[in-house]
Amino acid sequence: MSFQINGKVALVTGGAGGIGRCIVEALLENGIKGVVIADINEEQGTKVVSELSQKFNPTQILYQKTDVTVVESFEDAFKAAIQQFQHIDILFNNAGIVNENEWEKCVQVNLIGVINGMILATEKYLKDQKLGEEAVIVNTSSIASVTPELLIPTYNATKSAINAITRTYAESYYYNSTKIKVVAICPGVTETSIVNLAGVVRPGPDDSAERTLDGYPLQSPKFLADQVMKVVEKAPTGTIWIIEDTKPAYQYIYNDRKMSQYKV
Numbered sequence: 262m263s264f265q266i267n268g269k270v271a272l273v274t275g276g277a278g279g280i281g282r283c284i285v286e287a288l289l290e291n292g293i294k295g296v297v298i299a300d301i302n303e304e305q306g307t308k309v310v311s312e313l314s315q316k317f318n319p320t321q322i323l324y325q326k327t328d329v330t331v332v333e334s335f336e337d338a339f340k341a342a343i344q345q346f347q348h349i350d351i352l353f354n355n356a357g358i359v360n361e362n363e364w365e366k367c368v369q370v371n372l373i374g375v376i377n378g379m380i381l382a383t384e385k386y387l388k389d390q391k392l393g394e395e396a397v398i399v400n401t402s403s404i405a406s407v408t409p410e411l412l413i414p415t416y417n418a419t420k421s422a423i424n425a426i427t428r429t430y431a432e433s434y435y436y437n438s439t440k441i442k443v444v445a446i447c448p449g450v451t452e453t454s455i456v457n458l459a460g461v462v463r464p465g466p467d468d469s470a471e472r473t474l475d476g477y478p479l480q481s482p483k484f485l486a487d488q489v490m491k492v493v494e495k496a497p498t499g500t501i502w503i504i505e506d507t508k509p510a511y512q513y514i515y516n517d518r519k520m521s522q523y524k525v
């Protein structure tokens with residue numbers, strides 16, 4: 262069954278940043294009724310609303326200053342969505358940072374922020390306040406969740422955890438009562454401010470891991486967001502989608518552990 266974006270309401274965490282902003286724009290292009298940009302950066306959030314208001318109906322776009330690590334702040338964003346647009350149907354748990362020097366902060370934003378969103382959505386807001394038969398949660402993971410990148414171990418761990426959370430909440434135990442489809446996207450390196458890792462990685466044991474972005478295939482956040490719309494509409498619950506190198510989204514398949522050939 263295909264999910265219809267047209268006429269629905271979405272909340273996008275980190276919606277003022279590179280990927281989040283493009284998701285907001287793609288939603289508007291696909292007929293969303295209303296979208297809440299839930300981002301900690303007020304200056305950027307206000308700017309994005311004003312820029313998008315040149316192209317779309319301003320009444321469809323709301324900025325709500327939100328810190329996803331603080332549950333009350335995150336809940337206020339859901340309340341703002343209901344107050345302004347009457348229902349809430351899609352959550353993009355998208356806010357994320359890379360910071361291996363302040364690794365606790367990386368865990369707070371990338372993991373605790375997503376857990377806050379999952380609990381608020383599955384126990385209350387998307388469960389009870391959706392318009393149609395089904396709601397959707399899209400968690401932004403990363404290719405680093407399945408291919409660990411050397412210099413960002415904490416980031417890799419948070420993204421692997423997001424895949425686990427996605428697969429758990431997709432189980433019929435949850436779905437039967439929530440009717441929320443839960444999927445994850447794993448972008449490859451995408452042209453946003455997050456790819457500038459200067460000052461946010463720790464010195465390694467030697468300099469053999471020193472790298473630059475040279476050689477990494479960069480894709481645009483606009484291309485990524487257009488693929489994400491297809492995932493929202495068509496992907497089955499519990500699936501994980503890699504979107505890299507400006508290629509169509511493809512599903513990442515986890516191995517069945519019982520098929521493992523190796524024994525100690």
Ligand SMILES: NC(=O)C1=CN([C@@H]2O[C@H](COP(=O)(O)OP(=O)(O)OC[C@H]3O[C@@H](n4cnc5c(N)ncnc54)[C@H](O)[C@@H]3O)[C@@H](O)[C@H]2O)C=CC1
Pocket residue numbers: 274275276277278279280281299300301302305327328329330355356357358370374401402403404447448449450451452453454455456
């Ligand atoms: N750009 C890339 O190469 C890739 C990015 N990703 C993921 O995509 C997501 C979006 O990242 P980008 O757009 O690239 O980065 P970005 O830095 O351009 O945007 C991130 C946004 O999140 C917001 N944010 C940060 N902390 C927050 C908090 N506590 N509460 C609410 N909002 C907060 C920021 O203000 C910013 O607007 C992240 O989860 C990131 O890990 C995944 C794979 C690759």
Ligand SMILES: CCCCCC(=O)/C=C/[C@H]1[C@H](O)CC(=O)[C@@H]1CCCCCCC(=O)O
Pocket residue numbers: 359403404405408409410412448449450455456457458471472473474477
């Ligand atoms: C010091 C430069 C290291 C270059 C790696 C890089 O740019 C990492 C980018 C991450 C970005 O900040 C947010 C992400 O999700 C990116 C993860 C990239 C993982 C790359 C794994 C690639 C591979 O080994 O196949």
